[in-house]
Amino acid sequence: MNEASSAIGAALSMIVTLDPGLVEIVLLSLRISLSAVVIASIIALPLGALIALQPFPGRRGVVVLLNAMMGLPPVVVGLMVYLLLSRAGPLGPMGLLFTPTAMIIAQSIIVFPIIAALSRQTIADLHEEYDEHLRSIGCTPLQSVVTLLRDGRYRLLTGIMAGFGRAIAEVGAVLIVGGNIQHSTRVMTTTIALETSKGNLALALGLGLILVMLALGVNGTALVISDAAKRRYG
Amino acid sequence: MQQNVVMANGAHPAEQSEYAELAVTENHPLLPLVARGLRFDINGRQIIRNISFWIGSSGRTVILGPNGAGKTVLLRLCHGLIHPTGGELCWGDLSVAEARAQQAMVPQRPVLLRRSVAGNVRHILSVKRVPRAQRQELVDAALEQAGLTNLASRPARTLSGGQQQRLAIARACVLRPAVLLLDEPTTNLDPAAVREVEEMIRAVGDAGTKILMTTHDIPQARRLASDVMFLNDRQLLEHASAAEFFNSPKDPLAARFLDGELLG
Numbered sequence: 330m331n332e333a334s335s336a337i338g339a340a341l342s343m344i345v346t347l348d349p350g351l352v353e354i355v356l357l358s359l360r361i362s363l364s365a366v367v368i369a370s371i372i373a374l375p376l377g378a379l380i381a382l383q384p385f386p387g388r389r390g391v392v393v394l395l396n397a398m399m400g401l402p403p404v405v406v407g408l409m410v411y412l413l414l415s416r417a418g419p420l421g422p423m424g425l426l427f428t429p430t431a432m433i434i435a436q437s438i439i440v441f442p443i444i445a446a447l448s449r450q451t452i453a454d455l456h457e458e459y460d461e462h463l464r465s466i467g468c469t470p471l472q473s474v475v476t477l478l479r480d481g482r483y484r485l486l487t488g489i490m491a492g493f494g495r496a497i498a499e500v501g502a503v504l505i506v507g508g509n510i511q512h513s514t515r516v517m518t519t520t521i522a523l524e525t526s527k528g529n530l531a532l533a534l535g536l537g538l539i540l541v542m543l544a545l546g547v548n549g550t551a552l553v554i555s556d557a558a559k560r561r562y563g
Numbered sequence: 564m565q566q567n568v569v570m571a572n573g574a575h576p577a578e579q580s581e582y583a584e585l586a587v588t589e590n591h592p593l594l595p596l597v598a599r600g601l602r603f604d605i606n607g608r609q610i611i612r613n614i615s616f617w618i619g620s621s622g623r624t625v626i627l628g629p630n631g632a633g634k635t636v637l638l639r640l641c642h643g644l645i646h647p648t649g650g651e652l653c654w655g656d657l658s659v660a661e662a663r664a665q666q667a668m669v670p671q672r673p674v675l676l677r678r679s680v681a682g683n684v685r686h687i688l689s690v691k692r693v694p695r696a697q698r699q700e701l702v703d704a705a706l707e708q709a710g711l712t713n714l715a716s717r718p719a720r721t722l723s724g725g726q727q728q729r730l731a732i733a734r735a736c737v738l739r740p741a742v743l744l745l746d747e748p749t750t751n752l753d754p755a756a757v758r759e760v761e762e763m764i765r766a767v768g769d770a771g772t773k774i775l776m777t778t779h780d781i782p783q784a785r786r787l788a789s790d791v792m793f794l795n796d797r798q799l800l801e802h803a804s805a806a807e808f809f810n811s812p813k814d815p816l817a818a819r820f821l822d823g824e825l826l827g
Contacts, residue, residue, distance in 0.1 A: 461644055466667070467664055562720055
């Protein structure tokens with residue numbers, strides 16, 4: 330009890346005084362997860378739109394697969410990326426294992442199905458409503474996609490933020506492919522796991538607090554944005 | 564209703580440039596619109612049975628009839644949103660698909676984009692590849708025509724029903740289509756809004772756009788029609804000039820409909 334309360338005190342003081350060790354870890358976490366979300370979005374948004382708009386044989390199967398992959402266990406993704414990047418693996422010669430790049434790759438894979446599935450759903454719903462109008466005014470397929478992505482931007486943003494929430498909070502994949510190396514690949518979640526097992530509760534708790542605040546902040550913002558957009562644009 | 568200044572002096576910005584899409588068809592008059600033995604079935608059910616007509620280039624043609632007569636389907640067939648099961652339909656010497664680039668349609672519930680009022684007009688200009696420099700002028704003219712100038716930056720979906728309808732018509736007419744198709748343009752509007760929308764339709768027609776619209780509202784058809792196509796139970800029963808149709812309808816069902824009888 331006493332130990333816990335003194336740890337909380339130490340954690341708060343680390344946050345308030347912007348302890349350099351803590352800041353370094355938080356910044357690396359943000360850099361990795363934001364990069365992963367940006368990379369995944371660049372591929373997943375247009376791909377989701379394409380799946381929504383272009384009928385092809387097996388589309389239903391792809392949609393089911395995409396939705397199922399939203400629940401992909403991060404440890405398994407970590408393991409797959411590890412096998413790809415390890416010395417003996419097909420991408421081994423690139424020497425990416427245990428670097429932030431490897432962690433970005435793993436998180437991109439985790440986030441990708443979330444953004445793609447939500448993008449597909451959003452664009453499909455919007456398309457049902459807009460289709461006749463877009464055909465009536467003679468939109469090319471590309472113009473249609475641009476229109477739909479733009480008009481669905483707030484709902485898409487919610488999906489992207491959900492992806493970020495998942496990336497920043499996962500531990501399994503970054504631990505396996507990053508290796509939790511101090512000053513190099515140590516992020517919030519892996520540090521919490523390590524410091525807790527070492528008995529250094531102050532740092533673990535401090536990071537835990539920041540992580541919780543980030544998660545709440547991201548989800549809260551997403552809610553506010555989608556509410557405001559609904560009121561404004563219907 | 565304010566007259567569109569740009570239209571009034573005859574030099575509409577849209578005429579000053581060439582648009583890739585329009586260039587192909589602009590030398591082909593769209594009218595007359597000719598249908599021969601037009602049929603449309605859905606899942607084996609007949610929605611339009613064996614309709615033939617000839618619609619000339621002047622005035623406002625009103626497709627009149629009770630709900631479920633097939634008016635909307637006929638309009639959608641003319642615009643090429645759906646394809647006939649049988650028969651023939653052509654706009655001048657163009658196919659329905661070719662003619663669409665010179666037409667605009669305002670459905671019963673127009674789809675307004677999740678953007679500002681001005682953004683809705685701007686969207687169609689960008690789709691039709693109007694040079695950027697000309698867009699603002701066209702947007703301003705369209706909004707003035709719709710009486711929405713001071714609502715330009717409002718989200719379109721927060722407008723009232725009448726304002727939304729006017730925006731939809733202004734947006735459809737911004738590039739001065741040869742033909743404007745309107746499906747029940749004043750359903751669910753109050754009398755003041757109906758008057759504004761009707762005045763707008765009249766102004767668009769007077770500026771040289773052929774109007775083809777549906778309605779189930781007899782007084783509205785009286786106010787707007789120069790010729791009437793009476794549709795009942797999936798068939799075209801009469802097509803005559805407005806004077807002829809309202810004074811001495813030849814079809815007995817049309818006469819009963821005009822007398823206010825509810826046709827089943």
